[in-house]
Amino acid sequence: MYLREMHLHVPYPSNERLDIINKYMSEYNCTYEQALRMDSDRNWKGVIAKRFFLETNCIVLMFLRLLGKYKNEDTIKIVVHCVKSLKGIGGTTMGICLIEQIVDYNAFFSKNDLEKKQFTLDVIKEAISKIARDKNWDISPFEQVYKRIIELEYTNHWTWKKKLNSPNRLFTAEVYLEHEIKDIKIYIIIRNKLGDIIKRQLIISEMPDDYIYILHLGKLKWLSNNEVQLVNKYNTMHWKVQVES
Structure with a gap:
């Protein structure tokens, strides 16, 4: 297999959205599950999660382009769940490697464009380090890409x-x-x-x-x-x- 894709994702944090969920339950006289889905669809997936994905995509795709074909045994795509607290979710299934990483995504949105690029590269570097350690990957090709991105001034x-x-x-x-x-x-x-x-x-x-x-x-x-x-x-x-x- 070759590593071809990577995605930095912020999962919907229902435990942080209780005020909004309760508000929807009251306004629409609906169940907790219905209010949760409403908030997720209206305010999270197409707003926060999408914006985070798009604004990290610049460095994610630059990283993959400079890396080229990285041959390995079981991973085509890496999905990094950027969370505030770990839930113990992870593993590789059908070529997709899922890993959790503690990330302050709210702080990300307050940064300027260069800082967002630096932030993204740091997230990638930390995630790859964990995966490489667990899967016994050769880390040197990834380290060369990190250095090259910095040399190119994140352009x-x-x-x-x-x-x-x-x-x-x-x-x-x-x-x-x-x-x-x-x-x-x-x-x-x-x-x-x-x-x-x-x-x-x-x-x-x-x-x-x-x-x-x-x-x-x-x-x-x-x-x-x-x-x-x-x-x-x-x-x-x-x-x-x-x-x-």
Whole structure:
């Protein structure tokens, strides 16, 4: 197996939400279970949990991209439950390794973007250290990634696939992504034969969810000697950029 995914998740803490649950029980004359589900659906999953997932995703995906294929016996995905107190949940089932870690996710939201990236890397580092110890993994590839992320100043920018030559071979085009805390921006960059950038055009700004933005990355192709186009995976959307004459 190869480690391919990681997810930092904040589970719904029902014991911390009793005031809201009791309020819903009174307002809607419903059971505890119904009020709990209402609060979880309305105020947690799509708000706090989703925001935490999206804002940690920048460094999570940077970590996985720099790590590459890490071969191991039983883990495809790591899910880190970020909690305020441990419940003893964990283990690996069907390729998914679940681990609990004490994390102050409320403090996370008060940090600036750089601090959020540093916070996320610290969470990943601590979780991987525990997993590697339990599974007897070689920790050195992970340590190299930690150092590389710091060297790159937590900047998750990269070129998707390879540069593509124009038909007349005077230009190259590439799809360049800038993944930050709040969004991911996708550019088409055109270079001349010397490698100098002669055009850099923002074509997409999307929420930082890889399941969403990956759909935009279908195929890059030159339509002529001076016009290049990115097509999404379903061939339903097209973004064109021309070389200025």
